[in-house]
Amino acid sequence: MKIERLSLDKIRIFLTFDDLTERGIQKEDMWREIPKVHELFSEMMEQAYTELGFDASGPLAVEVFQLPAQGMVVIVTRGKVQSTDAVDEEEAEEVYEMEVTLEQSDVISYAFHDFEHLLKASHIAFGIGITDGALYHYKDKYILQILPSESDESRDQALIAILSEFGEATSVTTAVLDEYGKRIIAESAVKSLCEHFRQ
Template sequence: MKIERLNQDKIRIFLTFDDLLERGIQKEDMWREIPKVHELFSEMMDQAYTELGFDANGPLAVEVFALPAQGMVVIVTRGKVGARPEERAMEEEENDEDVYELEVTMEQSDVVLYAFRDFEDVIAACKQLNTAGLSEDGRLYVYNNKYMLAFEPAGLELARYQALIALLAEYGEAASVTTAVLDEYGKVIIPSKAVTEICVHF
């Protein structure tokens, strides 16, 4: 579980599938109001307070993004409950004094996103993908001093999808951000056909 502060009232938590498995939670359970999910949320808020001093008292808006092959990203924002009535609210009591008033939004992301420490790793990964015939249309970003390759493998057959993930994992690591964050805070270097472009120029 990794927690980082986005601003004074917003944090991002990255849960790997192992984090969920250790707690006996399936990905689909995050959509349901069950005690295990409540316990996980309490644990996340405790850790956010310990690591970042993020006090989760009061109304909270919680967005959960499922990332294929990587895990889940949970965005917690203070003071936003009631902004969107169509979202379902759930309440959770950690103890008698603290009440979390939550508004939960679930989103499924089909984007495969991997981070690389330096450009040489990006080049090596792209050359391997190209050799394997996996030069799917991709985008290259820079964000937080790392290079990010993003792919939208919609309609890609399972074997090719798994091969894409396996090759990316050899050179990079699964990123815990969404493309919405990259579009807003990152910089697009190659907007499309990133693997092909890199192989042609490097």
């Protein structure tokens, strides 16, 4: 489980499928109201408080993005408390008012802080027969997006292992990248990078 602060009132939590399996949660369970999921959420909020000082009391908007074969990204945004009622402080800490949004992305999406890391990942991916993908520049990072194979899940697992070594999974959508990012290579990004930049 990896937690990072996006802003004063927003954090992002990356859960691998191993994180879920360790807690006896299937990915389908994230869509259901079950005690294990509530326990996981409480654990995430405790870790967010310990690591980042993120106080999760009051109303929360929770977005859950499922990434193919990588895990889940959970974005938690703290809302402003509207109520002026005097509430028992201990009780308030135990209650999360949550508005949950669930989205599923079919795109394998990885961010690279360093162009050299992107090149290394691309050359290794090219070595196992991967040529496709689109490359963007967004918020000082290079983002490589590749559609998963419809027929070869082991290829996708190998690709994700390579990309994870050099970059980090990201939940930014193609729509956001098209709107706010800069598209550098529209298609066959892995092949183009390997042809233009030797290792």
